[in-house]
Amino acid sequence: MFLPAGSQDEIGQTVDNRSKAYEIFRQVMILRNYKQISTPVVEFADTFTNEYAGMNLQNMLKWFNREGEIEVLRPDWTTAIARALVKQHPSELKWSYQGSVFRRDKDGIESRQAGIEIVHTPVFLGEGESLLTAVQYLKELNIADYLIELGHTGIFDELTAPLQLSDQELDQLREAMHDKRRDVVFTIVNGKASKEQADEITAMVDAFGSFDVIEEYEVKWKDNPRLLEIIKHLKKLATLLTERGVKDVSVDLGRVKNLPYYCGTMFRGYLKETGATCFSGGRYDKLYEQFDESISAVGLAFDVDVLADHLHIEESYERICIIAEEASHAYAEELRHTFTNAIVDIQYTDKDKEKFDRVFKVIKENDEYKVVEQ
Amino acid sequence: MKPTIALTKGRVEKQFLKFFASLSYDVEPLINKGRKLRVETDDFLFVFAKGVDVTTYVEHGIADLGIVGEDILAEFQPDVYNLFPLPFGECRMALAKEKGKEWPEGKRRIASKYTNITKEYFKQKGESVEIFKLEGSVELAPILGLADGIVDIVETGTTLKENGLVVTDEFMHFSARCIANRSSLKIKRNELAKVIEAFQRGLTVK
Known part of the structure; x- marks a missing residue:
C-alpha cells in the first residue's frame, strides 16, 4: 500500500519529540494564562478564501459536499479562530491552540502548529506578550540560537500611498518587495514617481538588520510622523526582547504582508542552525472586519515539526525488563509499579534483554512467586 | 562556515x-x-x-x-x-512558427519546455491552446507536426532560423x-x- 505524495508515517523519536513539543507548549500556555481553543478540521472554503482572509483555494485540500459547497481541511488556524472567537465573550483575551494545518504549497501536506491569539488587548501589551511567549517557549525547549525579526505593514502602505498605483500595480510592487527584486521595484516606482522616490522605496529592499538599521531610519524618517511612529514602535519591541535576553533581534523594514489580513507589526523567528522558520505571526485586526467587529488582534504560530526536529531529548529513565509468563503476568504487573520513574516492560522471553539496563525474572518457588535479578 | x-x-x-x-x-x-x-x-x-x-x-x-x-x-x-x-x-522568450505557414483557425498546438510561461502568456491573451511539454530540441515539434508553434528562449535566433522557424512575438526579456x-x-x-x-x-x- 502506498501513501499520497506529501503524506508519511512517522515513528519513534520524531513522534516523541513532537509530543514533547506539544506538552511543553501546553504547560507554558497554562502558566501564562492562555485558554485553549480548538476548531474543526473541516471548514467551508469561503472562511479562508473571502476577501478578508485572502488565501488561495488552489493550495487547499478540498472537495464538494452534498449541497455542492466547497469544504476544505483547515489550511490556517488564525482565520478559523477568528471565526470562532467572534462568538466568545470579550473578557477572554488570550487563546492557545495546537493541531495540524493542511496545504499543498508546503513541503508535506500536513504540518503541525501550536499558536496563540491575543484579542481586545492594547497594542504593545498584545505584541509584547506574543513575543515573550515565544521567547519562553523556545527557552523551555532548550533552543537558544535563534533570530527574531520584526516588520511592519504600515511602512509599505505609507511609502506607496502618494504613488496612486492601481491595485494590480500595487500587487506587482508588493510581490517584487517580497522577493527583494530591486530592479523591478525601482522600475515600477520610477514609472509613477520621481527617481528620488523610486530610490527611497528600492532602498527598503536592503533595509534589514539590527539596531543600526533602526537608528538609521529613525533619522531618515524624522520628518514623517507615521513612519517615525512605526520605527519607534519596532524599536520598543526590539528593546523589550533584548531586555529579556534575546541575543539576536533584527528588523526587515522592506517586509510586506503575504496575506491581506496583516495590518501592523509582523514577527518571524528563525533557528540559526538550520535557517528554518520556527514561528511567524503578527497583527491582524482587519480579519475581524468581516464580522463587523473592530478588534485588536495579534498572534503567532509555531511550526511544531521544525521545533521537534530541533529537539534533543535526553532520556534519563532507567530501562527495566521483567521476564514473566502467562501465569505470573499479574505478579509482574504488580512488581512493575514498584519501579517508579523507570521504563518497565514485561516480556515472556529474554531475547531482548540487551536493550535494558536491568533484567528481572519472575520464578516460582514453593508455590510462591519471587523475583531474581539476571 | x-x-x-x-x-x-x-x-x-x-x-x-x-x-x-x-x-x-x-x-x-x-x-x-x-x-x-x-x-x-x-x-x-x-x-x-x-x-x-x-x-x-x-x-x-x-x-x-x-x-x-x-x-x-x-x-x-x-x-x-x-x-x-x-x-x-541575456535572452528573450519568443513564440515561433514554421516560416511560410499560417496559424490554424482552431485551437493552436504549442510545444515548449516552459509550459507555465506558455500557459500564462496565452492566458493573458485570452486564448486557449493545447500545450505539449518537451524537454529539449523544441524546434523539432512544428517540423515533425507535433505542434503548430513553439514557445522557447531565443538568444541570437540562429537555431530557429536554421530549422525554418520565424519569431511571431517576443514577450519576456531575461x-x-x-x-x-x-x-x-x-x-x-x-x-x-x-x-x-x-x-x-x-x-x-x-
Missing part, C-alpha cells in the same frame, strides 16, 4: 566565471575543477547543478546564493529572494540573476554582504 553558492552549469557558468574574475575573485579552482560538482575556494563553497536544481538547493537552504537564468525563475517560481540581474545570460535563500540572507547577512555588494559593483561598472 563559508557561504555556499549554487551555480548553473554550462553557458551561465562560463559567463559567471568571467564576471566573477572581473570582480577580482580567484576563479582558478573553479575553472580547473575537472568533473567535480563541489569546489571549495578561499571564500566560498561552490556547487554546480542544472538551473532548476540551483533554485531547489537555494530554496531549501543547501545553498545560500544561486546564479541562475531568469527563465527558470519565471517558469518554476521558487520561493527565494530574486535579488538582481547579472550582466550576462538575464542571469542572483538569488538568495530567504533565511540565509538574514542569518548570514554579514557573510553574504561582501559578495552581494561586489556583484552589485560589477553591475554598476557595466
Whole structure:
C-alpha cells in the first residue's frame, strides 16, 4: 500500500519529540494564562478564501459536499479562530491552540502548529506578550540560537500611498518587495514617481538588520510622523526582547504582508542552525472586519515539526525488563509499579534483554512467586 | 562556515566565471575543477547543478546564493529572494512558427519546455491552446507536426532560423540573476554582504 505524495508515517523519536513539543507548549500556555481553543478540521472554503482572509483555494485540500459547497481541511488556524472567537465573550483575551494545518504549497501536506491569539488587548501589551511567549517557549525547549525579526505593514502602505498605483500595480510592487527584486521595484516606482522616490522605496529592499538599521531610519524618517511612529514602535519591541535576553533581534523594514489580513507589526523567528522558520505571526485586526467587529488582534504560530526536529531529548529513565509468563503476568504487573520513574516492560522471553539496563525474572518457588535479578 | 553558492552549469557558468574574475575573485579552482560538482575556494563553497536544481538547493537552504537564468525563475517560481540581474545570460522568450505557414483557425498546438510561461502568456491573451511539454530540441515539434508553434528562449535566433522557424512575438526579456535563500540572507547577512555588494559593483561598472 502506498501513501499520497506529501503524506508519511512517522515513528519513534520524531513522534516523541513532537509530543514533547506539544506538552511543553501546553504547560507554558497554562502558566501564562492562555485558554485553549480548538476548531474543526473541516471548514467551508469561503472562511479562508473571502476577501478578508485572502488565501488561495488552489493550495487547499478540498472537495464538494452534498449541497455542492466547497469544504476544505483547515489550511490556517488564525482565520478559523477568528471565526470562532467572534462568538466568545470579550473578557477572554488570550487563546492557545495546537493541531495540524493542511496545504499543498508546503513541503508535506500536513504540518503541525501550536499558536496563540491575543484579542481586545492594547497594542504593545498584545505584541509584547506574543513575543515573550515565544521567547519562553523556545527557552523551555532548550533552543537558544535563534533570530527574531520584526516588520511592519504600515511602512509599505505609507511609502506607496502618494504613488496612486492601481491595485494590480500595487500587487506587482508588493510581490517584487517580497522577493527583494530591486530592479523591478525601482522600475515600477520610477514609472509613477520621481527617481528620488523610486530610490527611497528600492532602498527598503536592503533595509534589514539590527539596531543600526533602526537608528538609521529613525533619522531618515524624522520628518514623517507615521513612519517615525512605526520605527519607534519596532524599536520598543526590539528593546523589550533584548531586555529579556534575546541575543539576536533584527528588523526587515522592506517586509510586506503575504496575506491581506496583516495590518501592523509582523514577527518571524528563525533557528540559526538550520535557517528554518520556527514561528511567524503578527497583527491582524482587519480579519475581524468581516464580522463587523473592530478588534485588536495579534498572534503567532509555531511550526511544531521544525521545533521537534530541533529537539534533543535526553532520556534519563532507567530501562527495566521483567521476564514473566502467562501465569505470573499479574505478579509482574504488580512488581512493575514498584519501579517508579523507570521504563518497565514485561516480556515472556529474554531475547531482548540487551536493550535494558536491568533484567528481572519472575520464578516460582514453593508455590510462591519471587523475583531474581539476571 | 563559508557561504555556499549554487551555480548553473554550462553557458551561465562560463559567463559567471568571467564576471566573477572581473570582480577580482580567484576563479582558478573553479575553472580547473575537472568533473567535480563541489569546489571549495578561499571564500566560498561552490556547487554546480542544472538551473532548476540551483533554485531547489537555494530554496531549501543547501545553498545560500544561486546564479541562475531568469527563465527558470519565471517558469518554476521558487520561493527565494530574486535579488538582481547579472550582466550576462541575456535572452528573450519568443513564440515561433514554421516560416511560410499560417496559424490554424482552431485551437493552436504549442510545444515548449516552459509550459507555465506558455500557459500564462496565452492566458493573458485570452486564448486557449493545447500545450505539449518537451524537454529539449523544441524546434523539432512544428517540423515533425507535433505542434503548430513553439514557445522557447531565443538568444541570437540562429537555431530557429536554421530549422525554418520565424519569431511571431517576443514577450519576456531575461538575464542571469542572483538569488538568495530567504533565511540565509538574514542569518548570514554579514557573510553574504561582501559578495552581494561586489556583484552589485560589477553591475554598476557595466
